[in-house]
Amino acid sequence: MQTQVLVVIFSLHTARLQVLLSQGNDGLWRLPGAALDGRMGLEETALRSLQACSGQRHAYLEQLYTYDTPQTLSVSYFALLSADAALQTAPIPPAAWQALDDLPALAGGQDEIIQYALRRLRYKLEYSAVGFELLPEAFSLSELQRTYELILGETLDKRNFRRRILEAGIIEPTPHQRTGEGRPARLFRYRPDAIAEVKARRLFP
Amino acid sequence: MQTQVLVVIFSLHTARLQVLLSQGNDGLWRLPGAALDGRMGLEETALRSLQACSGQRHAYLEQLYTYDTPQTLSVSYFALLSADAALQTAPIPPAAWQALDDLPALAGGQDEIIQYALRRLRYKLEYSAVGFELLPEAFSLSELQRTYELILGETLDKRNFRRRILEAGIIEPTPHQRTGEGRPARLFRYRPDAIAEVKARRLFP
DNA sequence: ATAATAGTGTCTCTCAGACATTATTTA
DNA sequence: TAAATAATGTCTGAGAGACACTATTAT
Numbered sequence: 001m002q003t004q005v006l007v008v009i010f011s012l013h014t015a016r017l018q019v020l021l022s023q024g025n026d027g028l029w030r031l032p033g034a035a036l037d038g039r040m041g042l043e044e045t046a047l048r049s050l051q052a053c054s055g056q057r058h059a060y061l062e063q064l065y066t067y068d069t070p071q072t073l074s075v076s077y078f079a080l081l082s083a084d085a086a087l088q089t090a091p092i093p094p095a096a097w098q099a100l101d102d103l104p105a106l107a108g109g110q111d112e113i114i115q116y117a118l119r120r121l122r123y124k125l126e127y128s129a130v131g132f133e134l135l136p137e138a139f140s141l142s143e144l145q146r147t148y149e150l151i152l153g154e155t156l157d158k159r160n161f162r163r164r165i166l167e168a169g170i171i172e173p174t175p176h177q178r179t180g181e182g183r184p185a186r187l188f189r190y191r192p193d194a195i196a197e198v199k200a201r202r203l204f205p
Numbered sequence: 206m207q208t209q210v211l212v213v214i215f216s217l218h219t220a221r222l223q224v225l226l227s228q229g230n231d232g233l234w235r236l237p238g239a240a241l242d243g244r245m246g247l248e249e250t251a252l253r254s255l256q257a258c259s260g261q262r263h264a265y266l267e268q269l270y271t272y273d274t275p276q277t278l279s280v281s282y283f284a285l286l287s288a289d290a291a292l293q294t295a296p297i298p299p300a301a302w303q304a305l306d307d308l309p310a311l312a313g314g315q316d317e318i319i320q321y322a323l324r325r326l327r328y329k330l331e332y333s334a335v336g337f338e339l340l341p342e343a344f345s346l347s348e349l350q351r352t353y354e355l356i357l358g359e360t361l362d363k364r365n366f367r368r369r370i371l372e373a374g375i376i377e378p379t380p381h382q383r384t385g386e387g388r389p390a391r392l393f394r395y396r397p398d399a400i401a402e403v404k405a406r407r408l409f410p
Numbered sequence: 411a412t413a414a415t416a417g418t419g420t421c422t423c424t425c426a427g428a429c430a431t432t433a434t435t436t437a
Numbered sequence: 438t439a440a441a442t443a444a445t446g447t448c449t450g451a452g453a454g455a456c457a458c459t460a461t462t463a464t
Binding site: 384385386389 | 452453454455456460461462463464
């Protein structure tokens with residue numbers, strides 16, 4: 001029986017939530033992954049898979065679930081690539097970003113894994129600060145709100161969002177601003193000393 | 206590299222939350238489990254482990270996490286044995302029930318697995334109906350409340366508990382009563398058609 | 411009759427959600 | 438000056454949590 005590690009790599013890109021996939025010779029797309037050999041642990045194997053198709057090694061990583069088929073044991077992870085890192089990423093062919101709301105034909109069983117990863121990501125967003133992992137180090141409140149909206153797949157009220165995220169005390173203002181079309185936005189950053197997870201209670205919109 | 210399945214089997218017993226453990230020749234206690242061979246899947250292997258040490262095969266079963274050490278991959282599950290089933294269970298030696306708040310010396314790393322299983326059980330109790338799995342088919346509201354209190358490790362307000370559990374619509378009264386010392390209690394049962402999980406929002410006390 | 415357990419209602423306060431206008435910048 | 442985006446406060450309704458007494462049975 002063979003054991004492999006599969007990684008669902010999420011990133012924000014062109015205003016959509018995307019997954020990094022590799023196209024096989026059969027035309028079907030697959031999750032990045034690698035067989036588990038005795039030399040590396042699960043996390044290390046997941047990180048190497050990430051590196052192999054994205055060139056990046058730093059990402060938020062979390063184990064999801066272990067699937068079994070008669071031939072194979074598949075330990076799945078999800079990874080969140082920050083916008084900084086994703087920008088530097090030139091997917092190494094045959095890998096390419098694929099929008100979650102428009103996935104290509106996938107190899108057997110992998111659609112289920114991706115959908116489960118998305119469910120867990122949404123879920124986690126509601127009681128922890130995981131959304132920041134997809135943004136650059138400094139971000140405006142509008143960018144943060146758009147991130148939440150993209151992941152949750154619903155629109156949120158601007159004033160309520162700001163009130164709650166600020167009252168939660170997990171971000172702090174920086175002296176910088178983001179300029180562009182329209183009024184410049186104050187930039188915030190994640191407070192690494194903030195309590196990461198809150199008791200099972202929907203904290204964020 | 207060897208792969209094994211470990212099962213954290215919970216039950217309520219003598220007013221305490223207990224785990225089923227087996228004592229090895231070295232005196233240390235271990236979680237029930239079995240090596241994964243090619244013939245059975247993960248769940249089936251977990252159920253057989255359950256059967257081997259308890260004689261029972263029916264239990265609520267849920268995968269927890271996959272741990273790795275250089276030699277071994279351990280896929281952990283938790284199982285909830287109903288009071289009915291637990292009563293019929295004569296643990297098959299060297300297995301024995303051990304109270305969670307007074308665990309004996311455990312083999313390496315297994316304490317971590319048990320504590321994680323308990324955290325997940327508490328967590329799940331807050332947004333799903335998993336508490337019923339530990340009770341007999343018919344139960345009084347006081348018994349249900351004691352179950353919640355034992356798992357959560359805190360006391361709950363009687364009136365608030367009843368209001369919320371009844372408003373949630375997941376249990377229904379039966380015509381039967383439980384007699385004993387004091388006023389007889391109406392018995393309830395779980396409504397299997399009730400929505401099992403509620404959106405990330407603390408529903409139960 | 412006394413001890414034991416079951417069963418019941420109200421009030422308050424916090425928090426989620428709905429909602430519209432002003433402020434500052436670039437083109 | 439027009440178009441774009443940022444920033445800000447209030448009201449209302451629902452639900453969580455605190456709280457004490459009556460009802461019914463066995464001994």
